[in-house]
Amino acid sequence: MEEVLELVGKEDGPTSMVLVGVHGDETCGVEALKALFPSLVIARGRVFVGYGNPPAISARKRFLERNLNRMFVSDDTLSPEDMESYEYKRAQYLKPYLQKSGAVLDVHANPWKEKQTFVICESNATDIANFLPTNLLVSGFDAVEPGGADYYMNSIGKIGICFECGYLDDEYSRKTAGEAMMAFLKARGHIENDIVPEVQSRVHIFYKGHAKTNNFKLSRQFTNFERITKGEIIGMDGGEAVVAPKDCLILFARNGYIPGADVFLLGEVLP
Ligand SMILES: [Zn+2]
Incomplete structure (x- = not known):
């Protein structure tokens, strides 16, 4: 290998x-x-x-x-x-x-x-x-x-x-x-292309959330690409609520126990 x-x-x-x-x-x-x-x-x-x-x-x-x-x-x-x-x-x-x-x-x-x-x-x-x-x-x-x-x-x-x-x-x-x-x-043209293109939606990631403290806890489980609304509490970082800045999609959401840990990504659907 x-x-x-x-x-x-x-x-x-x-x-x-x-x-x-x-x-x-x-x-x-x-x-x-x-x-x-x-x-x-x-x-x-x-x-x-x-x-x-x-x-x-x-x-x-x-x-x-x-x-x-x-x-x-x-x-x-x-x-x-x-x-x-x-x-x-x-x-x-x-x-x-x-x-x-x-x-x-x-x-x-x-x-x-x-x-x-x-x-x-x-x-x-x-x-x-x-x-x-x-x-x-x-x-x-x-x-x-x-x-x-x-x-x-x-x-x-x-x-x-x-x-x-x-x-x-x-x-x-x-x-x-x-x-x-x-x-x-x-x-890529290495093999004859007999595939019909897919119908695809587009999402753009615009924000990555980091834990500020050693205790970022999600408010609940989130499915990848789940829709969340402006103001919804994503998690508690120490004692502080972290909220969605606008209506958007969330992915890769997880708890974080080290300051600076990646804890979620936010994306929006492109037209
Ligand atoms: Zn991988």
Whole structure:
């Protein structure tokens, strides 16, 4: 799993990369790739295929020392300890393959047993994202959560796409992950594209909530992309209520016990 695999088509064409298991416990992408790869043939161009964090995949852990999905940033934003980590070194190993690629599909999944699939991308990826098997495109992540392979690609003028395929390890997400990889390869022109574009809603993330104290508690459970109304209490931070600044959607909501911890994201539906 350590080495990046490579598929080459008979005809000239674009170069792309598919990444799975950047978070080692998100096994749906890993299993889908293992099922697909042995019989996968591309007609055009070149495709790099990588297992993001092999030792974390083997250990079924999100990561070993650092979140690999935050290591694709410039060195001056990282600490010396970050740069000593396995994940930092792994990011440096993967970067040249990303640099050679015009677009990356980075397959992720959630720990909340939620089936909602979505694509994280910016407007540069729309022509590809429209073919991916989901009804939801989410933008704005580069600003609030920089550091993934998709962020890195966008930062060097290429196309970064993250596909969230549902719960991290079930039959549905394995199937969706496989479909997303095939759709990506078709949309990129490596395989003949016989897919009809999806009808997709768009959500833009505009705010990331951080805990100010060591005791941020959600007022209740929130489902990802649940609608909340202006003034609704999201949680209590120490003794202080944190409220929704306007009618919007909430996602990745969780309790926080360290000042500065990420505790929720807010987004709005785009027309
Ligand atoms: Zn992930």
